[in-house]
Amino acid sequence: MESSVEAKGYPVRLAVFEGPLDLLLHLIDSQQIDVHDIPIAEITEQFIAFITADDELDLEAASEFIIMAATLMMLKARMLLPRRVAEEAEEEQDLRAELVDRLVEYRRIKQAAEVLRQMEATAGRLFRRGRFEKIACFPDPGSLQGVDVSRLAGILSQVLASVSEQVHQVSGRRISFRLRMVQVLRSLHRAAGPVSFRALLSDASDRIEIVVTFLVVLELVRQGRISFRQDAPFGDIMLYLDGTVVSSSS
Amino acid sequence: MTDITLAKIEALLFAATDPLDINTLAQILGISEIEVDGALRRLQEETEREDRGIRLNRVAGGFELVTKPQFAELISRLSRPKNPPPLSQAALETLAIVLYQQPVTKAEIELLRGVRSDAAIDTLIARGLIEELGRKEVPGRPILYGTTDFCLKYLGIQDRDRLPPLPDQQNSRS
Numbered sequence: 001m002e003s004s005v006e007a008k009g010y011p012v013r014l015a016v017f018e019g020p021l022d023l024l025l026h027l028i029d030s031q032q033i034d035v036h037d038i039p040i041a042e043i044t045e046q047f048i049a050f051i052t053a054d055d056e057l058d059l060e061a062a063s064e065f066i067i068m069a070a071t072l073m074m075l076k077a078r079m080l081l082p083r084r085v086a087e088e089a090e091e092e093q094d095l096r097a098e099l100v101d102r103l104v105e106y107r108r109i110k111q112a113a114e115v116l117r118q119m120e121a122t123a124g125r126l127f128r129r130g131r132f133e134k135i136a137c138f139p140d141p142g143s144l145q146g147v148d149v150s151r152l153a154g155i156l157s158q159v160l161a162s163v164s165e166q167v168h169q170v171s172g173r174r175i176s177f178r179l180r181m182v183q184v185l186r187s188l189h190r191a192a193g194p195v196s197f198r199a200l201l202s203d204a205s206d207r208i209e210i211v212v213t214f215l216v217v218l219e220l221v222r223q224g225r226i227s228f229r230q231d232a233p234f235g236d237i238m239l240y241l242d243g244t245v246v247s248s249s250s
Numbered sequence: 251m252t253d254i255t256l257a258k259i260e261a262l263l264f265a266a267t268d269p270l271d272i273n274t275l276a277q278i279l280g281i282s283e284i285e286v287d288g289a290l291r292r293l294q295e296e297t298e299r300e301d302r303g304i305r306l307n308r309v310a311g312g313f314e315l316v317t318k319p320q321f322a323e324l325i326s327r328l329s330r331p332k333n334p335p336p337l338s339q340a341a342l343e344t345l346a347i348v349l350y351q352q353p354v355t356k357a358e359i360e361l362l363r364g365v366r367s368d369a370a371i372d373t374l375i376a377r378g379l380i381e382e383l384g385r386k387e388v389p390g391r392p393i394l395y396g397t398t399d400f401c402l403k404y405l406g407i408q409d410r411d412r413l414p415p416l417p418d419q420q421n422s423r424s
Contacts, residue, residue, distance in 0.1 A: 105362060
């Protein structure tokens with residue numbers, strides 16, 4: 001069938017559709033089919049082709065599409081089977097009518113959404129005063145009525161007085177990345193063999209130094225100047241100069 | 251009626267943060283609603299003139315002063331307007347359902363769209379476009395949603411009773 005080929009030929013993601021009704025409408029409209037005269041068998045096949053063509057479909061979204069596919073298949077099956085009683089034919093008509101109703105209604109919603117989109121864009125071009133300034137929502141300033149500057153100044157000095165004057169001087173210890181890199185390379189050269197990462201940290205005095213050392217190792221690996229090997233999870237990481245050892249997959 | 255009425259209305263609309271309706275204006279000014287209506291019409295006429303940058307806008311059942319749309323780019327040069335990003339297709343569809351069918355429950359929205367709509371509903375609530383109106387008296391007492399006044403302003407709808415007409419059903423059922 002021509003259109004099921006279309007579904008395979010074009011990498012259309014189901015994510016571009018708002019749901020199974022949207023996809024159905026797309027199939028119907030793109031073939032200029034009257035919504036009241038849907039060729040169920042063909043549409044069912046196309047619908048399923050679409051679902052199966054998308055291998056990145058997430059489960060949550062998929063369930064909605066699959067329910068619709070099931071409904072379509074049921075309709076298709078009913079039509080193929082000979083009807084024994086008038087009741088069955090009626091049931092099929094009802095199912096079909098319900099689906100058509102939903103499609104018609106959904107089409108109207110899509111059209112309404114389009115109208116709203118245009119209104120949103122139009123209204124967005126009108127500016128009222130204060131459109132720029134009201135960035136945060138502040139509590140109603142009405143409670144500040146009757147408060148003057150001297151009163152505020154008094155309150156401020158009270159607040160400041162209650163705050164202790166202790167000032168902490170926090171000086172971050174600066175560790176040079178470049179220097180550390182030189183140190184790491186030097187110890188590797190001196191050892192003339194593999195050095196464990198743990199050994200490199202023997203002279204590290206605090207956490208930041210460990211972090212910097214680790215970053216240095218990562219950088220050296222990235223540059224291909226050293227390679228590493230870790231034989232067991234949480235085991236020692238052995239570092240090799242010049243990438244002599246293929247790093248184990250981690 | 252002197253033009254001072256028009257000037258007063260202009261001042262009130264300029265100072266107000268929300269659209270003012272005719273009734274409020276009439277009460278504040280101590281004149282009849284018909285007089286207010288007349289003054290508003292003249293104000294509208296006058297602001298439509300090309301040498302005016304502000305115009306009278308009818309929205310959410312009231313009136314407000316807004317800049318003319320052709321100056322949107324100009325104004326954005328002054329400062330970045332805090333326009334929120336446009337609504338997604340899912341949010342627009344959900345908003346359309348709420349706007350035209352309110353009060354409406356989440357289940358009713360989802361039946362119409364054929365997909366789960368929690369995220370879209372959350373977005374619309376967070377952006378102040380829809381709100382809870384109460385509970386539907388059916389098993390489970392689901393929340394009923396409706397649009398807010400802000401929604402009317404956001405979309406530029408004149409009045410709750412005057413929603414934009416929907417395109418007619420193209421082919422009615424045979």
